[in-house]
Amino acid sequence: MNDEATILLDLLDIERLEDDLFRGIGSGGETSQRIFGGHVIAQALAAAYGTVPDRLCHSLHAYFMRPGDPSIPVIYQVDRARDGGSFTTRRVVAIQHGHQILNMSASFHVDEDGWNYQHPMPKVAGPDTLLGREEFRAQHVDGIDPKHRKDFLRVRPIEMREVDPRDLFDPTPASDVNHMWFRMADAAGTSPQMQHCLLAYASDMNLLGSSLRPHGVTWFSKIPQVMTASLDHAMWFHGPINFENWHLYSMDAPFTGRARGFNRGSIYTEDGVLVASIAQEGLVRPLKPK
Numbered sequence: 001m002n003d004e005a006t007i008l009l010d011l012l013d014i015e016r017l018e019d020d021l022f023r024g025i026g027s028g029g030e031t032s033q034r035i036f037g038g039h040v041i042a043q044a045l046a047a048a049y050g051t052v053p054d055r056l057c058h059s060l061h062a063y064f065m066r067p068g069d070p071s072i073p074v075i076y077q078v079d080r081a082r083d084g085g086s087f088t089t090r091r092v093v094a095i096q097h098g099h100q101i102l103n104m105s106a107s108f109h110v111d112e113d114g115w116n117y118q119h120p121m122p123k124v125a126g127p128d129t130l131l132g133r134e135e136f137r138a139q140h141v142d143g144i145d146p147k148h149r150k151d152f153l154r155v156r157p158i159e160m161r162e163v164d165p166r167d168l169f170d171p172t173p174a175s176d177v178n179h180m181w182f183r184m185a186d187a188a189g190t191s192p193q194m195q196h197c198l199l200a201y202a203s204d205m206n207l208l209g210s211s212l213r214p215h216g217v218t219w220f221s222k223i224p225q226v227m228t229a230s231l232d233h234a235m236w237f238h239g240p241i242n243f244e245n246w247h248l249y250s251m252d253a254p255f256t257g258r259a260r261g262f263n264r265g266s267i268y269t270e271d272g273v274l275v276a277s278i279a280q281e282g283l284v285r286p287l288k289p290k
Contacts, residue, residue: 004157005186011039012197014046014076022047022076026069026096030156030205035068035101037230038204040094042197044104047076048090049193055088055108057196059236062104064229069096086110118238121272127181127246130161144220158184158202166213168220176253178210181246188244195241199276202243203235203265208282210253211261227285231260239275246270259285 007028014024024046029039041062048057068074079091087109094102133156163179166172182205187198208228212218217225251265265278 002157002186005184008157008184008198008201009186009190009194012042012046012194012201014043014050016050017075020051020078020080022050022078024074024076026072026074029070030158030201032070035070035074036201036204037064037233038201040064040068040074040102041104041204041233041235042201043074044076044092044094044102045106045200046193046197047078048092048104048106048108049197051078051080051090052088052108055110056192057106057237058109059234060104060106060200061232061234062102063232064102066096066099066101067229068094068101072096074101081105086112118274119266121248121268121274122179122250124163124179124248124250127161127270130163130181131165133160133162157186158182158205160205162206166218168218171213171216171218173216174213176210176213178206178213178251178253180206180249180251182249183246184243186244187242192240195243196237198243199237199241199247199267200235203249203267203276203278204230204233204280206249207251207263207265207278207280208261208284210251210263211256211282211284213253214256225287227283227287229283231281231283234279236277237275238277239273241275242269247275256284259283 011025011028014022016022024043026035030036075095077093081091082089087107090106092104093100161181166174182202184198208230248268249265253261253263255262261282261284263280266274267276268274
């Protein structure tokens with residue numbers, strides 16, 4: 001197991017302080033300036049799972065309220081809202097510096113049989129034909145401020161391969177449709193609950209960027225043009241997760257307006273089974289020229 005995978009798995013193995021109170025590590029995630037949104041969602045889900053031993057999450061709905069501080073731990077308080085015959089509901093509040101940074105509701109369901117139907121997976125280039133994130137970034141590192149290059153090139157535990165990557169520094173307007181393959185080889189052998197937490201973590205990757213594509217903007221544009229932040233995040237789990245294998249994250253952004261962008265995602269196994277759906281609204285605020 002590589003060091004970055006160990007760090008991520010440790011992040012999601014949160015510490016129980018009391019029956020319904022947990023503590024998670026704030027540093028070491030996808031970003032270093034503030035806590036990555038998927039990091040807090042995944043830890044909040046792990047906290048909820050600490051009180052639900054016998055069924056799996058089928059949906060979660062979260063609101064981001066304040067930026068997370070990676071220099072200190074995050075405290076997670078779980079409210080056991082309901083324990084029903086088929087469904088269990090939990091509310092989780094993430095706290096730093098005495099303030100909420102995220103609150104989340106999650107629902108858990110016993111395993112039941114029912115009808116099966118899904119939309120087909122989009123036909124796109126397979127992962128073996130695409131550049132990995134580290135290879136792609138290595139080709140663009142000269143455009144990054146030297147003081148940020150080490151972090152820019154840092155190996156991450158989630159392997160990513162974009163189907164249609166854009167020029168990082170001088171992008172042109174493109175379709176909001178946004179496909180990416182991802183996996184974490186070291187997820188092999190982890191519990192179903194940890195597989196859910198890993199996919200929840202990864203589901204925040206590149207999603208908000210779908211809203212930027214039609215406007216010819218990236219986070220690395222030569223002239224800063226946009227302020228972004230995730231505002232909320234919803235996720236539905238449809239089937240078993242084996243994140244050690246390749247999954248296609250198919251995203252789009254059907255609306256941008258009033259300084260917000262709405263983004264959707266569907267996650268498929270490599271053989272086309274839909275295992276999760278995601279929706280997120282984010283701040284997409286144009287910056288005024290100085």
